[in-house]
Amino acid sequence: MSESKYIIIGDGAAGATAAENIRDRDDEAEIHVFTDETEPLYNRIMLKTYMKGSLPKQYTRLHDENWYEKRDIELHLDTRVENIDTENKQIEADGTYGYDKCLVATGGSPRKLPQDEGYDNLKYMWTMENAETVKESAEDAEKAAVIGGGLLGIDLAVAYAENDCETHYLIRGENWWSRGLDEEGAEIIHRKLEELGVNVVTNSALESFETEGDEITAVVDENGERYEVDAVAAAIGQKPNSGIIDVEKNESGMIETDEELRTSEKDVYAAGNMVEYVSPVFQRKIVNGAWDHSEAMGEFAGRKMTGEKGEFEFVNTYGVGHFNVQFLSIGATFGQSVSKKYSEDEYRRLFFEDDRLVGAVMIGKTDGQEELRKLIKEGSPVENKEELFE
Template identity: 25%
Template sequence: MKTKTYLIIGNGVAGTTAAETIRKQDPTGSITILSEEDIPFYYRIRLNDFIAGEVSEDKLIAKKKAWYQEQRLELRLNTRIAGLDAAAQRLTSDRGEKLSFDRLLLATGSHSFLPPIKGIGQQGVFALRHIKDARAILAQAGKSEEVILIGGGLLGLEAGNALRRLGKKVTVVEFFPRLLPRQLDSKGAKRLQKLMEKMGFAFRLSAMTKTITHSSTGKVDGIVLEGGDTLPGQMVIVSAGVRPNLELAQSGGLDCDKGVTVNDRLETSANGIYAAGDVAEHQGVVSGIWPAAMQQGKVAGANMAGGEALYQGATMSNILKVAGIDVAAAGNIDAEGRYEAQVVSSGSIYKKLVIENNRIIGCVMVGDTANFSTITRYITEQRDITTLKNSLL
């Protein structure tokens, strides 16, 4: 029987988990992971610790070279795939090399979205997504005292906190009237903001950046807001969300909407081609969270190796540390206050359960995330909490 050739584009959690799963089911197949990055699979969530100088680059790496050898996986770094011929089951690298496959996984991840702000393309403006971004931010930090963060999203706040730990003055400019608008309601966001202000962060909410300005030498020296206010800064970090990397899938003629559309087996519209992680859209949802990417990697890998696994979707939940403060959110956070809610609020702690028909449909926690895993399980199971209602928080 002919051994199968598996190609995986992307060296993140989805691609790496898929490779591991394939190897468990197919001990003889040839598995190659192709990555544009220059280091093996690493903990992206720890990039801020690297910026703060608290973790070396080596310690970021989750899978050392020995692991790839043990699993008999070929890892090809610094490799960009420029073309996909879905019918011929062939990839072309940017160096013109042709690579044939029996099964392909697109785990190409996402890229930082850069809004159309005047001056955004100049020196001293950064987005944090990959190790190369973290290296560039760290290099610029040595020449900067004041940092402006455009966007109050998670990665941006974490990068800002890393720079604050290096002694920089950090100002966050957020278009929404609250921080972490996807994870927190207004009361939870206010609690987080107060805690961060005590640490030295400054905030400009409901504010829009019009221009990033630069000095006569071409270096960033601040921003101008829509109302005309100016803020000084020698570096700007943009954290305005991410977009899936769809170029390869689109060039190969695969069905795409917000992401590459997949079925419950994580198959794309092309035979033998699967997608997982930040690039995949399942039942209209691009989840963009680590647990979902890991689960999708498992399901895609199992099916690529001839299994019968189904992806059931994931409860959208995040458990985060923002500037050292525990924050968690799951399901419908009900920012508009339309549903029944149970709230505990005291000191630095804010916790809310969102309830519909005696079932939890969402929760928000700031300052204390005990019970979070139990509550997310109840959301997933749609458990009746009539008898537990007053004790869960």
């Protein structure tokens, strides 16, 4: 192949995987990977175990700088890309770099609480640096509050509780992860959290903080309940890191792509979490932040950028590994749902759209997951929904 120039912005699961796949298909290519982080690729999923104190930091690392050198990929650590000039096909970072194809895999940043005024003991979580500060906070704190009823919030709550910290987990709605679970399924998760020492508080939206100087001393919710704290951690979603490029974006600022992960600008692709793409599987626009999904997007983008054909057809799987029962989510959580609780610790919820299976959430009873994933990808109508519970 000719000596093409590839620029990849972001060294997460999507960016690093794309670089690897480009190199596998183009021995002569010039490949640059830019990241504003100070360390090469690490396993973001394993950060939840690292925060608990049960996994040494070195075991979260996936690549070192030598990995990039061996593959003749130029890695620019601690380097922020300021602008992508799509007209002249170049970027501005620690210098000016031209490209033939560019991948934006910049992900997102934690969304901050409206009540945040820069308090020293208020923590957010996404990067390795964040994980280190949360780990230190959890080890030092005696009382903590965690805010945010999603998949990342549960990791923060368990991190504090497993460091022998009195932990109050404040969830705005009726139950944890209401997008994927009803109250019957969430009861299992709430109970497992309580067994780990987490005080689960539902219907508890944050109202205000009580403070002394730069420290939060108490959290007050809209019901007037007050929780004394040494530390607070929040996971209320992310905002996309998409300001470096002028392409079509959705109302939340996420970069939009087609089913081939191409943006509205020629030769610019986007991948990873906080990217909205057209999914041939789900027949609609999709955003997904799961690790395996971002990795698959990066692999696909690398192939597309080197000239392969096809559409991005992928069904993700996400697990929560904190409990003595397995939690697994496959596919999407939209459409109509039906659920079944088999026993105290076994539950399944299935999501359908126009009689097509689009998603499944399983607790305890996770057998048949590959068959369900295949059904989701095939998109064939399901005649007997009840059979899928068995």
